[in-house]
Amino acid sequence: CSSFVWTSDPTSWAPPIVAYAIVPLSPFPYLPWAGYLFAGVAVGGLVMRTENKERLARWLLAIGVLLPTGIFILKWMPIASPYDATWWKTSPGMHVFRICGTLTLLALLMLFEPRLRESRLGARLQLIGNESLFMYLSHLTIVYGAVGASLRDMLGIANSGYLTIVIAWVVVTVPLLFLMQWWHNFKRERPERARDILALQVIVFITYFLIAPQSHTFD
DSSP states (O other): HHHHHTTGGGGTOHHHHHHHHHHHTTOOOOHHHHHHHHHHHHHHHHHHHHHHHHHHHHHHHHHHHHHHHHHHHHHSSSOOOGGGGGGGTSOHHHHHHHHHHHHHHHHHHHHHHHHHHHHHHHHHHHHHHHTTTHHHHHHHHHHHHHHHHHHHHHHHHGGGGGHHHHHHHHHHHHHHHHHHHHHHHHHHHHHHHHHHHHHHHHHHHHHHHSSSSOSSOOO
């Protein structure tokens, strides 16, 4: 319902703190992005409760591949939809497509887990999973900050193909993987100093959020 809520002018019926959270002033407004949290909780709970992990993985893989295929077949058909103008911003099809990508990767990891468990690649993937919050916040700060704008201009991402997107992904991800390894070791060797750094970072973010000039305002 995100697109319908957006067009209903939330400022006319919701408190400002709620309206700012649900309208698309940010690249990640509460609607629809909170839906991914609930999807993760649902799938994660299903994985944890299921005894036959291999069968579940095969089901998730089938859903992750077949459902997007059907979604894009419908999208390419000449059928009018309320989401035609906002499909890539918020639509049931777009969100299911994104979730299915995650389901596909999850299913493959589950299927290959016995082989990965004792391998160096498996250990590396597990470390990345343990530090996923670091990777997530770091890449958001880069991609949607001032560095991201310079990177997009340098690589011409706005008018690029898949190869340029892959190059941009490598340019951002590879240095972060090395930084992630350093941060993981630093936390283990000096936990008190790591807590101080995290507290300082939170203070800086909150301060910037409160005093920085806003690029968007309601009339």
